[in-house]
Amino acid sequence: MKQLIVSPAPHFHSGDSVRKNMLLVIIALLPAYAVSVWQFGWGALITTAISVAACVLFEWLIAKYILKQKSTIGDLSAVLTGLLLAFNLPSNLPWWIVIIGALVAIGVAKMSFGGLGQNIFNPALVGRVFLLISFPAQMTTWPVPQGFATSYVDAATGATPLAAMKEAIKSGEANVLSELPEMWDILIGKMGGSLGEVSALLLLAGGIFLIATRVITWHIPVSIMATVALFAAVTGWAGMLPESVCTGEYVMLSLCTGGMMLGAWFMATDYVTSPMSNWGKIIFGVGIGVIVMVIRTWGAYPEGMSFAILIMNACAPLLNLIRPKRFGEKKKA
Amino acid sequence: MKNKALNTVLNGILRENPVFALVLGMCPTLATTTSAINGMSMGLATTFVLICSNVVISLLKNLIPNKVRIPAFIVVIATFVTMVQLLMQAYLPAIYEVLGLFIPLIVVNCIVLGRAEAFAAKNNVGLSALDGLGMGLGFTLALTLIGAVRELLGTGCVFGLNLYSETYGMLIFVLAPGAFIVLGYLMALVQKLLKK
Amino acid sequence: MAKLQSSFKNMLLSLTLIALVAAAALAGVYMLTTAPIEEAKVAKQQSAIMQVLPEMEGITIAEAEEVNGITLHKAYVGEEWVGTAVEASTEGNMNMPFGGTFRLMVGFDNVGNVVRYVVLEQAETPGLGAQMSTWFCNPDKPKSNILGKNPATTNFSVSKDGGDIDAITASTITSRAFLEVVVKAYNGIAQQPMPIEAVSSATQLHEENVVVEEDTTGRKNCKERGRENCKERGRCKNNNVQEGGQQ
Numbered sequence: 056m057k058q059l060i061v062s063p064a065p066h067f068h069s070g071d072s073v074r075k076n077m078l079l080v081i082i083a084l085l086p087a088y089a090v091s092v093w094q095f096g097w098g099a100l101i102t103t104a105i106s107v108a109a110c111v112l113f114e115w116l117i118a119k120y121i122l123k124q125k126s127t128i129g130d131l132s133a134v135l136t137g138l139l140l141a142f143n144l145p146s147n148l149p150w151w152i153v154i155i156g157a158l159v160a161i162g163v164a165k166m167s168f169g170g171l172g173q174n175i176f177n178p179a180l181v182g183r184v185f186l187l188i189s190f191p192a193q194m195t196t197w198p199v200p201q202g203f204a205t206s207y208v209d210a211a212t213g214a215t216p217l218a219a220m221k222e223a224i225k226s227g228e229a230n231v232l233s234e235l236p237e238m239w240d241i242l243i244g245k246m247g248g249s250l251g252e253v254s255a256l257l258l259l260a261g262g263i264f265l266i267a268t269r270v271i272t273w274h275i276p277v278s279i280m281a282t283v284a285l286f287a288a289v290t291g292w293a294g295m296l297p298e299s300v301c302t303g304e305y306v307m308l309s310l311c312t313g314g315m316m317l318g319a320w321f322m323a324t325d326y327v328t329s330p331m332s333n334w335g336k337i338i339f340g341v342g343i344g345v346i347v348m349v350i351r352t353w354g355a356y357p358e359g360m361s362f363a364i365l366i367m368n369a370c371a372p373l374l375n376l377i378r379p380k381r382f383g384e385k386k387k388a
Numbered sequence: 389m390k391n392k393a394l395n396t397v398l399n400g401i402l403r404e405n406p407v408f409a410l411v412l413g414m415c416p417t418l419a420t421t422t423s424a425i426n427g428m429s430m431g432l433a434t435t436f437v438l439i440c441s442n443v444v445i446s447l448l449k450n451l452i453p454n455k456v457r458i459p460a461f462i463v464v465i466a467t468f469v470t471m472v473q474l475l476m477q478a479y480l481p482a483i484y485e486v487l488g489l490f491i492p493l494i495v496v497n498c499i500v501l502g503r504a505e506a507f508a509a510k511n512n513v514g515l516s517a518l519d520g521l522g523m524g525l526g527f528t529l530a531l532t533l534i535g536a537v538r539e540l541l542g543t544g545c546v547f548g549l550n551l552y553s554e555t556y557g558m559l560i561f562v563l564a565p566g567a568f569i570v571l572g573y574l575m576a577l578v579q580k581l582l583k584k
Numbered sequence: 585m586a587k588l589q590s591s592f593k594n595m596l597l598s599l600t601l602i603a604l605v606a607a608a609a610l611a612g613v614y615m616l617t618t619a620p621i622e623e624a625k626v627a628k629q630q631s632a633i634m635q636v637l638p639e640m641e642g643i644t645i646a647e648a649e650e651v652n653g654i655t656l657h658k659a660y661v662g663e664e665w666v667g668t669a670v671e672a673s674t675e676g677n678m679n680m681p682f683g684g685t686f687r688l689m690v691g692f693d694n695v696g697n698v699v700r701y702v703v704l705e706q707a708e709t710p711g712l713g714a715q716m717s718t719w720f721c722n723p724d725k726p727k728s729n730i731l732g733k734n735p736a737t738t739n740f741s742v743s744k745d746g747g748d749i750d751a752i753t754a755s756t757i758t759s760r761a762f763l764e765v766v767v768k769a770y771n772g773i774a775q776q777p778m779p780i781e782a783v784s785s786a787t788q789l790h791e792e793n794v795v796v797e798e799d800t801t802g803r804k805n806c807k808e809r810g811r812e813n814c815k816e817r818g819r820c821k822n823n824n825v826q827e828g829g830q831q
Binding site: 069163185188189190191386 | 470556558559560561563565
């Protein structure tokens with residue numbers, strides 16, 4: 056950690072602002088989004104458009120008519136929430152469900168607590184989990200990527216790699232695994248899943264871009280992924296996997312499928328809902344990693360990234376008790 | 389005197405509403421309000437217990453030595469709860485099936501013991517009965533309201549009357565998290581209205 | 585009257601008195617309600633039995649019989665046997681349901697076709713598994729409707745496992761458990777000395793199923809089978825290259 060430098064005036068503004076950071080995150084998401092549009096076609100475009108528009112509209116309405124304060128839509132945080140919400144939804148979700156999700160994300164999770172900076176939980180994930188529990192059938196019907204030609208509603212659907220994996224672990228039947236896509240397809244995003252979570256490689260690239268531009272630090276994503284890799288490896292060594300899956304393969308699968316990349320790089324690192332100190336961030340990440348793998352291995356749902364992040368969000372205030380030592384402070388005897 | 393009686397009843401319904409103002413008895417409030425009719429039945433069962441226990445405790449207040457008042461109150465309350473349970477099982481089996489688990493929990497509902505301790509042990513029989521009635525109605529009203537909102541949002545019905553297609557119902561409101569969300573928003577709304 | 589002092593004698597007396605009165609009151613209410621509670625229970629079971637049996641005039645139900653944890657209620661019109669209402673639960677199931685156990689009352693006619701069913705008790709997720717009370721009797725969806733079908737001629741397992749019945753959307757686990765209970769109920773009547781022609785073939789069919797399922801769940805040598813499967817699917821290419829260098 057760099058030392059803080061205290062200097063007399065004159066100071067100048069570094070140009071850092073909420074708006075700039077939000078913009079950088081949106082830019083980092085765009086390459087992965089391009090892949091989603093390529094895989095899921097019109098569905099991806101329409102769902103995203105509805106989600107972003109609804110989030111911005113609800114934020115404006117609530118700020119103006121209920122909270123009666125200055126509108127905050129200019130800082131782009133609502134746009135980012137809308138984008139992340141869409142990234143977490145199946146691309147053929149009916150439009151009215153997307154709007155309900157946006158209302159919950161902005162209205163319940165963000166504005167009820169007082170707007171940006173006050174929310175305990177990540178708004179986009181609250182929206183997603185709300186929809187997952189409310190409309191389980193629609194939220195777990197995943198369109199299969201078919202290239203751009205697909206129309207909005209009539210996409211063919213199939214299981215996600217994680218769902219197939221879970222089935223295989225539970226029943227020990229190896230033939231379920233034939234539904235799994237090839238490793239290369241998993242990396243570039245040719246698999247069933249939420250709209251924006253499929254392209255593992257480009258999400259990783261976006262995350263590295265965010266670290267390079269100092270929007271986020273490495274602590275949370277790296278500790279999440281290290282924990283998940285270790286957990287997956289231990290599961291493999293303990294002999295819990297079906298015979299046809301090699302341990303290394305399972306580790307890769309755990310890291311690259313489901314909401315892992317999107318969650319670790321873009322959702323868990325949300326400033327408002329994650330701890331501030333570096334050690335706090337690492338504990339936060341390890342917690343997410345353990346919870347997500349516990350849910351994936353023994354839980355009722357095939358994927359638990361959103362639940363894991365939300366649970367650790369609730370712990371963030373506690374983890375904020377870990378503070379750097381004050382300058383000149385002496386240890387109590 | 390008449391004014392005081394009316395005040396006692398209204399107090400329980402509005403200003404000191406057990407759910408929205410005192411935040412007592414959260415377990416049945418959250419668990420049984422999956423529909424308007426369930427919330428109302430639970431509220432009415434609690435009202436019955438509240439009135440009876442308030443009356444009996446107010447009658448017995450001088451017979452019960454101070455040091456053993458809590459066990460004595462609990463025995464009185466538990467007797468009435470068991471009576472409600474048996475009567476419901478016999479004559480309202482359908483509702484009993486839904487609420488079964490929560491009826492015995494009325495014994496430990498803070499409102500019942502709380503009113504016995506705070507009101508019935510200090511006031512005369514008539515006022516105690518009115519207090520039980522007011523608190524009970526306040527509780528019933530709150531539970532029915534929460535139940536109605538949850539039922540409407542979760543399944544599209546209120547009291548079983550279909551208002552819109554079930555396809556649009558948000559299941560989360562029938563489940564536990566929805567209870568917390570609805571309770572929170574209703575509480576905020578009631579507090580805002582009461583302040584005016 | 586002045587308030588009683590908290591002396592030992594007073595405390596003992598007042599608590600004893602209150603407890604006695606309470607016990608007496610409860611005993612009275614209990615005696616009053618015992619009969620109606622029994623009646624309500626019986627009425628509930630009777631109505632469930634009548635709901636699932638074929639609609640006929642002058643039906644009488646024989647004494648309940650227990651077979652392997654399954655309760656049979658045989659129905660007669662006069663001397664003629666017309667069907668059976670079977671009460672079965674997920675206890676001892678191979679496919680366990682999602683939330684706790686559930687109990688069904690399934691009605692069969694005298695050749696073993698499912699007439700109707702009622703869910704007596706369940707704890708499945710609302711909107712998902714809980715749909716089973718309507719899902720498997722929807723006349724608009726013939727592929728998921730089990731009414732009128734006979735477990736002897738129809739494969740009562742979900743289509744994902746090669747069966748003939750469509751599972752509830754996003755609730756395969758519940759559907760498997762449900763269908764297993766129905767088959768269990770059917771086996772209950774099939775084991776009875778009854779004039780059902782299809783009995784033998786039915787039990788055979790079920791046994792075959794069981795054998796096949798056991799085969800796939802059995803754990804073979806981890807590595808060998810793993811390799812075979814990997815190769816078949818054309819995955820683990822890297823492994824092969826590393827090991828053999830050519831293929």
